[in-house]
Amino acid sequence: MLLYLIVFFLSFFSCQALRCTTNCSYSYNSSTPFLYPEKCNQIVLAGKCEAMLIFMYHSGLYLFKLTSDSSNVFYDSHNHRHSTLRITGSNTIYLSYYVNIVCKDKDDCAKDLAIKISTELSQQQFNFSNILTELSPYLIAPSLSAQTPQLNCYNSMEKEESCIKYPENGSCSLKYRIKTNKITQSCQITSYENQVSVTMYKDPDIENFDILCTRSLCNTKSTLNAVRSILHSYNITLTTSNERSTGLRFQIPIFLMITTTIFAFFQKQIYISHDQVKV
Numbered sequence: 001m002l003l004y005l006i007v008f009f010l011s012f013f014s015c016q017a018l019r020c021t022t023n024c025s026y027s028y029n030s031s032t033p034f035l036y037p038e039k040c041n042q043i044v045l046a047g048k049c050e051a052m053l054i055f056m057y058h059s060g061l062y063l064f065k066l067t068s069d070s071s072n073v074f075y076d077s078h079n080h081r082h083s084t085l086r087i088t089g090s091n092t093i094y095l096s097y098y099v100n101i102v103c104k105d106k107d108d109c110a111k112d113l114a115i116k117i118s119t120e121l122s123q124q125q126f127n128f129s130n131i132l133t134e135l136s137p138y139l140i141a142p143s144l145s146a147q148t149p150q151l152n153c154y155n156s157m158e159k160e161e162s163c164i165k166y167p168e169n170g171s172c173s174l175k176y177r178i179k180t181n182k183i184t185q186s187c188q189i190t191s192y193e194n195q196v197s198v199t200m201y202k203d204p205d206i207e208n209f210d211i212l213c214t215r216s217l218c219n220t221k222s223t224l225n226a227v228r229s230i231l232h233s234y235n236i237t238l239t240t241s242n243e244r245s246t247g248l249r250f251q252i253p254i255f256l257m258i259t260t261t262i263f264a265f266f267q268k269q270i271y272i273s274h275d276q277v278k279v
Contacts, residue, residue: 019107020049020068030060034122036115040066047072049110053099055121058092058128064118066111078102080203081238085131085231087140087196093128095236097121126234134230138223139196139213144168152216154185160217163187171195171212172219178207185219188212198227202238 024040046068054063083097099117103109144151144166153163153172164170170189176182188195194214201208211227213219231237 017045018104019043020046021066021108021111022068024066026064028062034118044068046070048074048102048104051101051110051114053114053118055097057095057126062122072104074102076204082201085198089193091132093132131234138226141215153187154219156184156186164189169194171214174211174219174224176209176224200238
């Protein structure tokens with residue numbers, strides 16, 4: 001009887017081994033539709049499947065990467081998306097989009113999801129000239145000069161203060177924590193150039209929307225609402241985060257349940273045998 005239980009126990013957990021495609025790295029560009037590379041055929045048994053996707057829309061270069069890890073431990077923060085739209089001093093837009101996927105709920109879960117996301121996001125196209133025209137009135141001002149010697153920003157107390165003076169470099173900063181509905185305003189001083197950017201980050205627990213701008217007193221809620229609305233109209237958003245948190249997380253209670261059942265069974269058999277000996 002003990003032998004049968006051991007075989008069942010080992011067979012159950014051998015069925016839980018996760019198959020993941022790994023050592024797959026594929027770069028392509030916006031002129032080429034995404035097609036899953038045939039060379040990506042190395043499959044291993046692992047604790048979790050992983051994928052990393054990068055979309056550099058300003059240059060039209062994209063990256064598709066699949067890996068794996070022997071450990072089955074991961075956190076919600078490992079599954080995240082973030083995007084940065086940066087406007088340089090020459091009024092050039094750089095737009096990047098990153099996706100990290102970690103999962104263990106089924107074989108090749110990262111691959112399946114990465115293919116779906118890549119097929120969708122690689123087809124997106126943006127009119128950067130129009131985006132710049134709409135964002136500029138909220139985010140961008142000419143560089144400081146003798147005629148315009150000072151940049152003023154709102155601070156954490158929502159009070160106006162001097163941020164930098166010519167010829168220093170800096171930006172007004174607004175950080176919005178969406179899930180707690182908290183806005184933080186400040187001045188950000190830099191050593192090289194004035195920064196204008198919008199950064200979005202999202203994982204199953206956190207969702208942030210941050211702005212750096214160079215217009216005086218631009219770090220306001222009205223700027224936040226306007227910028228979010230403009231980006232949304234061009235479909236520059238972070239879609240629903242892909243929380244892949246099933247799988248082995250639920251196998252731990254099953255393991256304990258089976259282990260407890262086995263020990264309870266043998267304990268009962270010992271008691272029965274002991275009673276029979278007494279009789």
